[in-house]
Amino acid sequence: AQTVTQSQPEMSVQEAETVTLSCTYDTSESDYYLFWYKQPPSRQMILVIRQEAYKQQNATENRFSVNFQKAAKSFSLKISDSQLGDAAMYFCAFRGAQKLVFGQGTRLTINP
Amino acid sequence: EAGVTQFPSHSVIEKGQTVTLRCDPISGHDNLYWYRRVMGKEIKFLLHFVKESKQDESGMPNNRFLAERTGGTYSTLKVQPAELEDSGVYFCASSQTRDRAYNEQFFGPGTRLTVL
Numbered sequence: 468a469q470t471v472t473q474s475q476p477e478m479s480v481q482e483a484e485t486v487t488l489s490c491t492y493d494t495s496e497s498d499y500y501l502f503w504y505k506q507p508p509s510r511q512m513i514l515v516i517r518q519e520a521y522k523q524q525n526a527t528e529n530r531f532s533v534n535f536q537k538a539a540k541s542f543s544l545k546i547s548d549s550q551l552g553d554a555a556m557y558f559c560a561f562r563g564a565q566k567l568v569f570g571q572g573t574r575l576t577i578n579p
Numbered sequence: 580e581a582g583v584t585q586f587p588s589h590s591v592i593e594k595g596q597t598v599t600l601r602c603d604p605i606s607g608h609d610n611l612y613w614y615r616r617v618m619g620k621e622i623k624f625l626l627h628f629v630k631e632s633k634q635d636e637s638g639m640p641n642n643r644f645l646a647e648r649t650g651g652t653y654s655t656l657k658v659q660p661a662e663l664e665d666s667g668v669y670f671c672a673s674s675q676t677r678d679r680a681y682n683e684q685f686f687g688p689g690t691r692l693t694v695l
Contacts, residue, residue, distance in 0.1 A: 511583075565634070
């Protein structure tokens with residue numbers, strides 16, 4: 468069975484600085500996808516970034532980038548130039564066939 | 580285009596009562612998923628519909644939970660009788676394709692269920 472672990476329940480960062488959220492996973496599959504989802508307070512969960520396991524190049528989406536280490540089964544999210552609107556719960560997720568397997572979440576606070 | 584909607588947004592019931600949650604997926608999305616997050620823990624998969632068929636219900640906790648998707652449009656998740664440990668946030672998600680190629684799951688806002 469797949470598992471996803473986020474070891475940081477809470478993180479905080481100063482506005483405009485960079486923060487990295489950690490995520491590790493365990494799977495025996497070779498073909499899979501990894502995701503970071505963001506859930507702002509009282510709002511819907513939205514996809515931030517995704518990574519296909521067969522791609523060696525790390526995904527980037529504007530200020531968001533990942534560090535995907537397939538051998539180490541690590542998938543961290545880096546947020547550059549943090550903004551107040553980045554404050555949210557961040558969930559790391561794994562998908563093999565269909566269903567998503569989530570980590571416990573990291574609550575990110577942005578300090579003005 | 581409307582996103583995934585869920586009703587109600589909050590529900591507070593007594594132990595032993597019945598509650599029915601509803602999810603309306605994005606129009607045209609054949610795949611519909613239910614997930615649940617118990618307080619402070621990870622979001623866990625409950626089940627997956629493809630149109631009106633249950634494709635994977637391996638995450639359903641027990642037979643007190645019944646999910647339906649008649650006609651392949653909206654879905655309901657009934658909990659009967661509700662227990663204290665059923666409290667949590669129930670998320671619904673939908674996606675467009677079923678093959679292993681990337682297909683983004685779009686999430687609803689969730690229903691917060693509190694069982695007293």
